[in-house]
Structures are given as C-alpha cells and as structure tokens.
Amino acid sequence: KAGVTQTPRYLIKTRGQQVTLSCSPISGHRSVSWYQQTPGQGLQFLFEYFSETQRNKGNFPGRFSGRQFSNSRSEMNVSTLELGDSALYLCASSLPAGDGGELFFGEGSRLTVL
Amino acid sequence: TQLLEQSPQFLSIQEGENLTVYCNSSSVFSSLQWYRQEPGEGPVLLVTVVTGGEVKKLKRLTFQFGDARKDSSLHITAAQPGDTGLYLCAGGRYSSASKIIFGSGTRLSIRP
Numbered sequence: 006k007a008g009v010t011q012t013p014r015y016l017i018k019t020r021g022q023q024v025t026l027s028c029s030p031i032s033g034h035r036s037v038s039w040y041q042q043t044p045g046q047g048l049q050f051l052f053e054y055f056s057e058t059q060r061n062k063g064n065f066p067g068r069f070s071g072r073q074f075s076n077s078r079s080e081m082n083v084s085t086l087e088l089g090d091s092a093l094y095l096c097a098s099s100l101p102a103g104d105g106g107e108l109f110f111g112e113g114s115r116l117t118v119l
Numbered sequence: 120t121q122l123l124e125q126s127p128q129f130l131s132i133q134e135g136e137n138l139t140v141y142c143n144s145s146s147v148f149s150s151l152q153w154y155r156q157e158p159g160e161g162p163v164l165l166v167t168v169v170t171g172g173e174v175k176k177l178k179r180l181t182f183q184f185g186d187a188r189k190d191s192s193l194h195i196t197a198a199q200p201g202d203t204g205l206y207l208c209a210g211g212r213y214s215s216a217s218k219i220i221f222g223s224g225t226r227l228s229i230r231p
Contacts, residue, residue, distance in 0.1 A: 009161070011161075040221075047221060047222075047223045047224060048162075048207065048221040050219075095161050095162070097161075106149070106150045106152060106167070106209070106211030106218075106219050107152060107164055107167055108152070108162075108164065108209075108219065109164065110154075110161030110162045110163070111161050112159070112160050112161050113159075113160070113161050115159075
C-alpha cells in the first residue's frame with residue numbers, strides 16, 4: 006500500500022511569510038503527527054491529530070498550527086516565518102490506539118527560510 | 120522529563136566491522152522502536168520491542184530491549200556501506216505520538 010505522502014518536498018520562503026505543508030497518511034491510518042527535525046534539536050514533536058481533532062501539542066509557539074480533514078489528510082501551517090523555522094518537517098501516520106507506538110514517516114518537507 | 124540518550128552520537132567504522140549503538144533512559148517504556156533515516160528521507164521503522172529482555176534480529180541487525188524496559192541496544196554484525204544513516208530510538212508509554220520520545224540519534228558511517 007502507498008506510504009505517507011508529503012508535499013511539497015522542498016520550499017524556500019523569506020522571513021515574515023507563511024507556509025502550508027500537506028500530508029496524506031497511509032490508507033486506514035487515522036492518526037497523523039508532525040515533527041520538526043533540525044541538526045541541533047533532533048526530532049521535536051509538534052502536534053498530533055486523530056479523527057479531525059488535535060489530541061496533543063508540543064512546545065511550539067502559536068505560529069505553528071495544523072488541522073486534519075475527514076479523509077485523515079492533514080496540513081500544518083507556520084505563519085510569520087523566522088530564520089529558525091528552517092528545518093525538515095516530518096509527518097507520520099499511525100493506527101489508532103493499540104498500535105504499539107509505531108510511526109510511519111513521510112519523506113518530509115524541507116523548509117528554508119531566508 | 121523523559122529523556123532518551125543515545126551513544127555514540129557519531130560512529131565511523133570500516134566495512135566488515137561490528138558495532139553497537141545504545142539507547143538509555145531512566146524511564147520505563149511500554150515499547151521501543153528503532154528507526155533508520157537516510158539523508159533527505161524520513162525515518163523508516165526497523166523494529167519494535169515490547170517485552171523486557173526481548174531480542175529481535177533483522178538480518179545482520181540485532182535489537183535488544185533491557186530487562187527493565189529502560190534501555191535498548193542495536194548491534195550490527197559485519198557492517199556494510201548500505202548501513203550508513205542516522206539511527207534513532209524512540210520510546211513510548213502510550214500509543215499517542217506525544218508520548219513517544221525520540222533519542223538524539225546516532226549517525227553511522229561505514230567506509231568501504
């Protein structure tokens with residue numbers, strides 16, 4: 006079956022702009038989580054959605070937001086971009102409760118903020 | 120705060136050598152996953168261990184979960200250039216992603 010699809014793969018923005026990233030989970034997976042990965046901080050949890058509801062949120066400012074649609078596809082948005090937002094943004098899908106914590110990641114969206 | 124420490128952070132060895140990567144915590148996890156990430160790609164799940172003392176093998180890779188479910192190790196026998204990548208361990212207490220803690224990773228380079 007198809008894996009997790011993230012778009013776009015690469016994008017360049019300037020400070021102050023906003024960006025929207027998209028994620029299509031594996032068919033049948035209803036949970037989608039987002040991570041920010043940087044060389045210095047590693048993988049940092051952003052938020053998790055399940056059945057269109059945000060279940061948990063990491064320690065990121067309100068400029069980072071997301072949503073999930075009825076077909077389980079998810080988007081995340083970053084407003085008023087800062088240089089420090091440059092990172093690889095990873096989306097992961099998983100089965101509902103009882104999955105043992107296994108995450109299936111997309112290839113990521115690499116954001117560069119100039 | 121839960122913390123997963125991986126060691127070493129970087130490892131560069133010759134093809135054919137053996138190596139072990141460690142993942143340690145003071146917290147107990149209900150399950151632990153190992154992922155491998157190649158440059159420009161997302162992490163790929165290698166294995167999940169859930170029982171204290173559990174050992175799983177994936178070809179030349181051997182994964183072990185500590186008896187107390189606080190630590191894990193990954194041993195690679197006869198490393199090959201294709202093993203190169205960032206190895207991440209992740210521990211979870213519940214199935215919710217927010218309860219999954221990732222280690223800082225071990226960057227492995229295998230020289231031909």
